[in-house]
Each structure stands twice: as C-alpha cells, then as structure tokens.
Amino acid sequence: MNRTQLKRSSILRMALAGSETMDGHGETFIFRAVRIGAVVALYWFISITMVFLNNYLLDNRDLDAPLFVTFYQCLVTVGLCWLMQLLSKLCPGLIDFPSVKLDLKTSREVLPLSIVFISMITFNNLCLKHVGVAFYTVGRSLSTVFNVLLSYVILKQTTSYQAIVCCGIILGGFWLGVDQEGVAGSLSWSGVFFGVVASACVSLNAIYTKKVMPAVDGNIWKLSYYNNINACVLFLPLILLFGELGHLARFSLLTDFRFWGMMTLGGVFGFAIGYVTGLQIKYTSPLTHNVSGTAKACAQTVIAVVYNSSSKSLLWWTSNLLVLCGSSAYTWVKSLEMKKPSPHRDLPDSAKEKLLPGEKGSLGV
Numbered sequence: 079m080n081r082t083q084l085k086r087s088s089i090l091r092m093a094l095a096g097s098e099t100m101d102g103h104g105e106t107f108i109f110r111a112v113r114i115g116a117v118v119a120l121y122w123f124i125s126i127t128m129v130f131l132n133n134y135l136l137d138n139r140d141l142d143a144p145l146f147v148t149f150y151q152c153l154v155t156v157g158l159c160w161l162m163q164l165l166s167k168l169c170p171g172l173i174d175f176p177s178v179k180l181d182l183k184t185s186r187e188v189l190p191l192s193i194v195f196i197s198m199i200t201f202n203n204l205c206l207k208h209v210g211v212a213f214y215t216v217g218r219s220l221s222t223v224f225n226v227l228l229s230y231v232i233l234k235q236t237t238s239y240q241a242i243v244c245c246g247i248i249l250g251g252f253w254l255g256v257d258q259e260g261v262a263g264s265l266s267w268s269g270v271f272f273g274v275v276a277s278a279c280v281s282l283n284a285i286y287t288k289k290v291m292p293a294v295d296g297n298i299w300k301l302s303y304y305n306n307i308n309a310c311v312l313f314l315p316l317i318l319l320f321g322e323l324g325h326l327a328r329f330s331l332l333t334d335f336r337f338w339g340m341m342t343l344g345g346v347f348g349f350a351i352g353y354v355t356g357l358q359i360k361y362t363s364p365l366t367h368n369v370s371g372t373a374k375a376c377a378q379t380v381i382a383v384v385y386n387s388s389s390k391s392l393l394w395w396t397s398n399l400l401v402l403c404g405s406s407a408y409t410w411v412k413s414l415e416m417k418k419p420s421p422h423r424d425l426p427d428s429a430k431e432k433l434l435p436g437e438k439g440s441l442g443v
Contacts, residue, residue, distance in 0.1 A: 114361055117354070117357050117358050117361050117362070118358060118362070120354050120357070121354045121355065121358045122374050122377070124347055124350050124351055124354050125354075125378075126374065126381065127347060128344070128348060129214065129378060130211060132147075133214075134340070135340060136206055140329060141325060141329045143322040144204055145313060145316050145317050145320060146313075146325075147203065147341065147344070148196075148203055148313065149309075149310060149314070150345065151345035151348050152199075152310050152313065153306075154341075154344075154345025154346060154348070154349065155302065156303065156306045156307055156310060158346065159302065159303045159306070159349075162175040162299075163175055163177055163178060175299060176299055176300055178304075180307065184304060185308060187293040188290050188293060188308060189308055190290070191286040191287060191290045191301075193312070195309060196309045197279045198279035198280055199309075201273075201275045201276035201279055202280075204268075204272040204276075205218055205269055208268050209270070210386075211381075211382035212382040212390075213264075213269075214379075214382075215375045215376075215378065216252055217273030218280075219248055219255075219277070219405070220252060220273075220274055221280040222244070222245060222405055222408050223245045223249060223277070224278045224280070224281035225281045226245055228278070228285060229281075240411045244404050244405075244411060246404075248404035250400055251398070251399070251400025251402075254396060255394065255398065257393075257397075258394040258397055261393075262390075287301070298352070298356065299352075302349075369406065369409065372406050376402050379398055
C-alpha cells in the first residue's frame with residue numbers, strides 16, 4: 079500500500095515538475111503547454127482584431143477609399159521593417175531581423191508576386207467592406223478550392239479523390255451561404271465577387287511566393303519588405319485612377335488624430351499577423367496552424383453575429399459549418415498524404431505548400 083502511494087506521489091511530482099521532457103532542452107511540459115497556449119491565443123487575438131479593425135476602417139461611409147487604406151497599411155509595414163532592422167542592430171540578442179537594403183534588381187524579381195499581392199489584399203478588403211465580418215468566412219472560403227485548381231493548371235499537381243470531396247463540401251457550404259444571405263436580404267453580389275477573386279489571388283500568392291523565395295534568400299521578412307515597397311509604388315497610380323484623392327480631400331476627419339491612430343494600428347496588426355503566424359507554426363506545426371485558423375474563423379463568425387445582435391437561420395449556420403468542416407477535413411487529408419512514402423519526400427517546401435493557407439499577406443487572414 080505504501081509503495082503504491084509512493085509511486086503515485088512520485089508520478090505526481092514528476093508531472094508537476096515536468097521532469098519528463100521530450101525536447102532535451104530542459105523545458106518542462108507545463109512550460110511548453112503554456113507557451114503554445116500563449117502563442118495560439120496571441121494569433122487569435124491579432125487575427126480577429128485585425129479583421130474587425132479593417133472592417134471598421136473600410137465601413138466608414140464618409141471615406142470611400144479602400145485603396146488608400148490598404149496603401150497606408152503597406153506603408154506602415156515598410157516603416158516597421160525599417161524600425162525592426164534598427165532595433166535588431168541595437169539589441170541583437172533580443173530582436174532578430176534581417177538587414178535589408180533596397181535593391182532594384184531584387185525588387186523587379188519580386189514584382190510579379192507584388193502584383194498578385196496587391197490584388198489579394200485589395201479584393202480581400204473589398205470583400206470585407208461589402209459583406210461584413212459575419213459572412214466573411216464563407217465569402218472568402220474558396221481559397222482551398224482554388225489551391226487545388228491552380229496547382230493542377232500551373233504546377234501540374236494532381237489531387238486525391240478524398241481532397242476533391244473536401245473541396246466539394248466547401249463549395250456546398252459556399253453556395254448555401256450565398257443562398258441564405260439572399261434569403262435574409264443581406265446579400266451583396268459585389269462582395270461575393272470580390273471574395274471569390276480574393277480567394278483565387280490567395281492561391282496565386284502562395285504559388286508565386288514559392289517561385290520568388292530564392293530572390294530574397296528564402297527570408298520571409300525580406301519578401302515582406304520588398305512586397306510592401308512595390309505595393310506602395312503600385313498603389314499610387316491606382317489611387318489616382320479611381321479618384322480616391324477627391325474622396326480624401328472631402329473627408330472631414332483627415333486631420334483627426336484618432337482616425338490616423340486607427341489607420342496606423344491597422345498597419346501594425348497587419349505587420350504583426352505575419353510574425354505571429356510564423357510563431358504559431360514554429361511552436362506547433364503547419365497542421366495545427368491550419369486547425370487553429372479554422373477554429374479562429376468559427377469564433378470570429380460567432381463574435382461578429384453576437385456583436386451585431388444578428389439573427390441567423392439554421393441553414394446559414396449550416397453553411398458556415400460545412401465550410402469549416404470541409405477546410406478542416408482537407409487539412410487532415412493532406413496531412414495523412416504527407417505521411418505516406420512518396421518519391422517527392424525530399425521536397426519539404428512543396429509539402430508545406432499543401433498545408434499552409436497561403437494567405438499570410440500584410441492584410442490577409
């Protein structure tokens with residue numbers, strides 16, 4: 079009896095002390111669990127807050143200038159890249175950020191991706207502007223479907239039957255969601271169109287990111303720096319072309335400190351989402367990141383419905399459930415396929431591309 083109690087006490091002490099470490103770095107189980115929980119919570123907070131913040135900025139009826147809002151946030155990202163470079167030199171042990179100097183040759187090599195990038199974040203924001211946060215998950219749900227389609231057309235990659243079934247579930251949820259928005263009288267066809275185009279651009283962004291990575295030495299922060307600099311330059315003629323300068327000139331809050339504070343905060347969160355996404359993948363896995371992203375989208379939808387005091391039908395919620403279940407099932411199927419022996423196992427980037435959502439742009443998610 080005493081030996082049994084002693085054994086149980088020893089096991090309890092070992093669990094609390096975390097002496098059963100798996101990584102060999104002396105980290106306790108509790109420490110690792112708390113760290114992972116903190117990273118996932120940080121990702122959820124930044125991602126959900128960024129979506130609501132962008133919706134607030136874009137839903138401003140007095141300022142119909144979505145291109146300018148996106149341009150400014152890209153400008154903030156460039157400024158933060160410069161700031162991070164400076165801080166990494168002043169505090170090298172605390173902050174790790176690559177030293178980046180503007181090189182026109184590299185900028186030209188990244189340009190094709192930048193064109194896709196500005197299309198992605200522009201249509202993403204236009205979708206958010208027209209459909210709101212509640213329908214945003216469904217409106218932007220076709221990224222996975224376009225991943226399969228464009229991978230076959232551009233990369234000649236075939237897809238398993240199970241993955242295609244998952245895409246069918248997502249499509250079913252999308253069409254049901256559109257139908258239910260129409261029944262509720264809140265459907266915006268322009269918002270749906272922008273969401274479909276944004277989904278296609280997300281997939282193209284993932285493909286072109288893989289292609290231009292060698293130009294920036296495989297560094298995601300260098301890519302972000304050049305992408306956003308190119309985007310700032312490309313946005314200027316578009317802002318002039320669509321007459322947004324006139325909207326800005328008539329905007330009553332142009333000198334309001336709070337407005338610019340919210341705009342800058344949106345840029346900061348856009349920059350931060352790239353960091354916390356990488357952090358979540360680093361401390362968990364690409365699969366866990368996708369599962370976390372799916373759960374986050376579900377929570378985001380619920381928060382939006384509760385916040386707006388909306389009343390949604392059972393079929394409306396079913397459409398969201400189909401989209402989320404289809405996306406989760408696709409991730410699970412791809413993870414199982416990666417575990418199978420394959421002649422392409424020596425291509426980890428391509429394997430990761432099947433898992434990562436590819437929507438980690440400055441304003442994505």
